[in-house]
Amino acid sequence: MRGPRADFVERIRQGGVDLSPALAAAFAEVPREAFVPRGFQRHDGTWAGPADRDFLELVYADDVLVTKVDGRTPVSSSSQPSLMAMMIEALDVRPGHTVLEIGAGTGYNAALIARLGASVVSVDAQRDVADRARAALARAGIDGVRVEHGDGYLGCDRTTFDRVIVTVGIAGVSPRWxxxxxxxxxxxxPVEHAGNHPVLRITADLRARALIPAGFMTASGPLTAASPFPAPAPPRTLGKLTAYAEGRFDPPLELAYHDLWYAAGVWHRRATYAAVPRQRRNCLMLLDEERTGGAIILPDGSVLAGGAQRDRYAADAVVILDRWLAEQRPSLRSWHIRLAPGGDPDAPILLPHTWELTR
Structure with missing residues (x-):
């Protein structure tokens, strides 16, 4: 590799991935630029195209590339490579496997899986996205991938699959898979939990483990049906938030903040992960029913609260902090999850239903 591609694999490793030699070779060999020929949206909202000087530099950054927007809403993308790598490693793909992919995106994820020796059927609900992914795979010279336009909920009943990977945020998994x-x-x-989409590894007996925190674009149709534990809708304009409890973590939580958030989502039905004014990152919040107040737990463990039910939600936040510490700071991976049917009775989905901590 030359130029911006030269350090691509190392950038992915720096994202916290223990890359296998086979997957590292796939990232090194598959040209990501072939999958974004029309460009993508920069973080500042401008569009990066192949003629731009920074195009390849951005393509080979460890970053998501938004390739289609509806107004201001992203509706298709090439995921962050380190996140792709974590999910593919968790999939444990072997040569000769058949893989069903739900959400074709640009086709790049399927290309990487095919490079590992698997045959892939990729299904996307957007016809233009499926067409572009198919063309990109041909342009990159990737064999072993079939892209279909269709309802991902239905899967593809033409074969038996060894693995299923989903690249869009869903409320629950389809029993058809x-x-x-x-x-x-x-x-x-990536299955919805407290306002985000942590990635689950689910076995055929409908037991699951959470692997990594993540946020994905949301799927359409039955896969997003309401769950028995819905996350609160995003906040409206938040009122004044004032200090309720002092910090207790020095230094502040970093990766472990996601562990605290996940536990809060199990223990409290109003927990969510939301943008908060004057905070540089999304925060764990217990959002009140009016969506204008509640309590926020910051990474240092301090609690801010506001709104008519300030004291109630702030007290709940302190209880969550105390409980998480009493449980010895369980990680996101510490939870065993069981799935159960829910959603639309005419198109049911399997939803996280019960959680049990393990050591």
Whole structure:
């Protein structure tokens, strides 16, 4: 590799991924630029195209590339490479495997999986996205991937799959995928929890483990049906927030902040992960029913609160902090999850239903 591609694999490793040699070779060999020929949206809202001087530098950054927007809403993208890598490693793909991918995106994720020796069927609900992914795979010379336009909920009943990977945020997984899954198969999917989409690794017996925190564009159709534990809708304009409890973490939590957030989502139905004024990052929040107040737990463990139910939600936040510490700061991976049917009775989905801490 030359130029911006030269350090691509190392950038992915710096994102916290223990790359296998086979997947490292796939990232080194598959040209990511072939999958974004029309460019993508920069973080400042401008569009980067192949003729721009920074195009390849941006393509080979460890960053998401938004390739389609509806107004201001991103609706298709090439995911952050380190996140792709974590999900593909969790999928445990072997040569000769058949893989069902829900959400084709640019086709780049399927290309990486195919490079590992698997046959891939990729299904996307947007016809233009499926067409572009198919063309990109051909342009990059990738064999072993079939892209179909269709409802990902239905899967593809033409074969039995060893693995299923989902590249869009969903409320729950489709039972159709398990009907098409080998007995020792795996599903890796970002499933909604407290306002975000942590990636779950789900076995054929409908047991799951959370792997990594993540945020994804949301799927359409039955896969986003309401769950019994819905996250609160995003905040409206928040009123004044004042200090309620002092910080207790020095230095402030970094990765462990996601562990605290995940536990809060299990223990409190109003927990969410939301943008908060004057904070540089999204924060764990217990959002009141009016969506204008509640309590925020900051990474240093301090609690801010506001609104008519300030004292109630702030007290709940302190209880969550105390409980998380009493449980010895369980990580996101410490939870065993069982799935159960829910959603639309005419198109049911399997939802996280019960959680149990393990050591």
């Amino acid at each position: 398990f009907e098409q899954l080998a007995p020792d198969g795996l599903v890796v999917a």
